[in-house]
Amino acid sequence: MKIIFSLIVLIATIALIASAGESYYAIRTDLRKCAYPMCGGYFVREIGSNKAEVYVKSLNQTVKGGGVSVSESLYKNAPSYAVVVKGDLNKDEIVVSRIFRLLPKPSKPFNFDSELNNFFIVVPKENSSTTEVKKLNGNKSEKVNSIENSYSQDVSLVPMDWLSYKVNSGESVFTVSGRMDSNKTISIDYMFISLPDPKLCPMVLTVVRCANDTIPTYSSSATRCLTFSGCVHRGICPLVIPGCSDGYTRNSYASKPNGCPHYSCIPSFLS
Numbered sequence: 001m002k003i004i005f006s007l008i009v010l011i012a013t014i015a016l017i018a019s020a021g022e023s024y025y026a027i028r029t030d031l032r033k034c035a036y037p038m039c040g041g042y043f044v045r046e047i048g049s050n051k052a053e054v055y056v057k058s059l060n061q062t063v064k065g066g067g068v069s070v071s072e073s074l075y076k077n078a079p080s081y082a083v084v085v086k087g088d089l090n091k092d093e094i095v096v097s098r099i100f101r102l103l104p105k106p107s108k109p110f111n112f113d114s115e116l117n118n119f120f121i122v123v124p125k126e127n128s129s130t131t132e133v134k135k136l137n138g139n140k141s142e143k144v145n146s147i148e149n150s151y152s153q154d155v156s157l158v159p160m161d162w163l164s165y166k167v168n169s170g171e172s173v174f175t176v177s178g179r180m181d182s183n184k185t186i187s188i189d190y191m192f193i194s195l196p197d198p199k200l201c202p203m204v205l206t207v208v209r210c211a212n213d214t215i216p217t218y219s220s221s222a223t224r225c226l227t228f229s230g231c232v233h234r235g236i237c238p239l240v241i242p243g244c245s246d247g248y249t250r251n252s253y254a255s256k257p258n259g260c261p262h263y264s265c266i267p268s269f270l271s
Contacts, residue, residue: 022097029078037057041057044094056094074269100192103155118189120175131168147167149163157242158265159224173192232256251265
């Protein structure tokens, strides 16, 4: 895990250098029914600015600093302003190097106008005991002692180690609830995770064949990568299958000690 985090920090540092002139924008798909390129592109708003939204005919990706191209299906028809991008806005297109998508909260719909000036990102630093957060499209960073995350209360069975990894490695932008308290603690209100996800692990596991009527089991890292944990005899498992919040899909894998399903709830757009 330390190696993976170090690699993430290196990639993020390279990306920050390569994209120093870029800004963060929220986008929504143009659903008007007229001929392209007059319709069918994207409306773009700069985060932290009161500028009016701008129409662009296309969103083009540029892969920088070890980045990975993102499938259009992950962002094209997302809800309005549920996608944040980092890139350069040109006359009729936006060229982006990073794409983030909102993790929904079923009981608390996201309102972009209320959060316009409230977006942050962690500045990843290896082997540092302090955490710094930076306002999107701002110049200053600020040290914090801890970051709390409200998704643990608002969304059932979402893997919190995964969300912590996304935040602390700079692979998420987020809004915060209220002001920093006297203990320099901030609380995340809404998270946008970087795409694609997972990024640094194989999507398909090698087929494992177990002997003597045993079954393969797995474990999941904070990056959502599955690794083989060994073969076990199938035991008695709970009959109750948990449900997920709206906008999330149940995910499972056989786990130790009895080969019972380990359940989690993942955003449906990643399923």
